[in-house]
Amino acid sequence: MRLAGKIGIVTAAASGMGRAGAVRFAKEGASVAVVDLDAAQAEAVAGEIRSAGGKAVAIAGDLTQDTFARDIVGRTLAEFGNLDFVWNHVGHPGPASLEGIDMADYALAMDLNCRSVLVTTEAAIPILRARRGGSLLFTASISGLTGSPNSPVYSMAKFGVVGFVRSLAKRLAPDHIRVNAICPGPIDTPMLRTFVLRPDQQAPAGKDVETLLVERAGRVPFGRAGKPEEIANAALFLISDEASYVSGVAMPVDGAATA
Numbered sequence: 001m002r003l004a005g006k007i008g009i010v011t012a013a014a015s016g017m018g019r020a021g022a023v024r025f026a027k028e029g030a031s032v033a034v035v036d037l038d039a040a041q042a043e044a045v046a047g048e049i050r051s052a053g054g055k056a057v058a059i060a061g062d063l064t065q066d067t068f069a070r071d072i073v074g075r076t077l078a079e080f081g082n083l084d085f086v087w088n089h090v091g092h093p094g095p096a097s098l099e100g101i102d103m104a105d106y107a108l109a110m111d112l113n114c115r116s117v118l119v120t121t122e123a124a125i126p127i128l129r130a131r132r133g134g135s136l137l138f139t140a141s142i143s144g145l146t147g148s149p150n151s152p153v154y155s156m157a158k159f160g161v162v163g164f165v166r167s168l169a170k171r172l173a174p175d176h177i178r179v180n181a182i183c184p185g186p187i188d189t190p191m192l193r194t195f196v197l198r199p200d201q202q203a204p205a206g207k208d209v210e211t212l213l214v215e216r217a218g219r220v221p222f223g224r225a226g227k228p229e230e231i232a233n234a235a236l237f238l239i240s241d242e243a244s245y246v247s248g249v250a251m252p253v254d255g256a257a258t259a
């Protein structure tokens with residue numbers, strides 16, 4: 001097993017890629033804190049892991065709240081006694097518009113993509129430093145690598161995540177803490193529906209969300225959206241000791257979209 005005996009946190013783990021990662025990491029021997037706003041779904045994912053013989057605890061709360069974003073580290077320590085990795089997966093698309101921008105949605109995008117992952121990381125670093133190493137993984141996006149005309153605020157936030165990751169990789173290298181980002185292309189999760197049609201956008205004439213999803217997937221060189229499990233596979237590698245000399249990368253997992 002590739003994560004035997006490891007203990008870690010996955011945020012936004014009740015759905016999509018976070019769920020796929022939590023389930024996969026547990027199958028590979030990790031004890032996983034399943035963190036999410038959706039208490040019932042977080043408990044369902046943790047229950048699914050335990051039913052399959054794995055170790056998991058659900059921790060429900062709102063990661064826009066600094067106290068909660070920090071406390072998930074202490075609660076994981078209280079449950080499992082140590083910490084080896086954190087996958088800061090939480091994020092938010094934010095507004096599509098610039099003219100007439102919804103600043104509350106801007107603030108939510110910044111809070112979830114940047115602030116909350118900073119706060120959780122700040123709490124995790126002393127624990128990883130004390131045990132002389134560990135792995136921090138962040139979810140950026142291909143919009144954190146290339147400009148995104150439909151998602152300028154999201155792109156601003158995810159470029160920020162990539163900058164944070166590269167900075168921390170150098171800063172924490174003496175502590176043997178590896179820091180990486182995963183940069184998904186369009187992945188078949190509930191959030192992809194928001195990406196193709198934001199609450200502040202009008203659907204183009206004659207097109208519904210299903211049509212827009214097909215069009216979005218068709219623009220990927222692979223001709224399809226990715227599956228959450230395909231992101232979980234890459235996340236598993238980056239978190240595991242197999243990536244022992246990998247730090248500071250922003251790895252696209254995108255069906256050649258950024259090639």
Ligand SMILES: NC(=O)c1ccc[n+]([C@@H]2O[C@H](COP(=O)([O-])OP(=O)(O)OC[C@H]3O[C@@H](n4cnc5c(N)ncnc54)[C@H](O)[C@@H]3O)[C@@H](O)[C@H]2O)c1
Pocket residue numbers: 012013014015016017018035036037038061062063064089090091092093112139140141142183184185186187188189190191192195
């Ligand atoms: N889906 C894509 O195409 C895509 C592409 C690139 C990057 N991403 C990034 O992946 C991450 C999540 O995407 P997904 O597609 O797996 O999502 P998803 O829609 O499947 O799940 C999102 C989860 O986040 C949780 N959540 C929302 N607000 C929260 C809060 N305040 N506190 C705690 N949990 C909260 C939700 O309850 C939900 O379970 C984000 O960082 C997103 O930017 C997604």
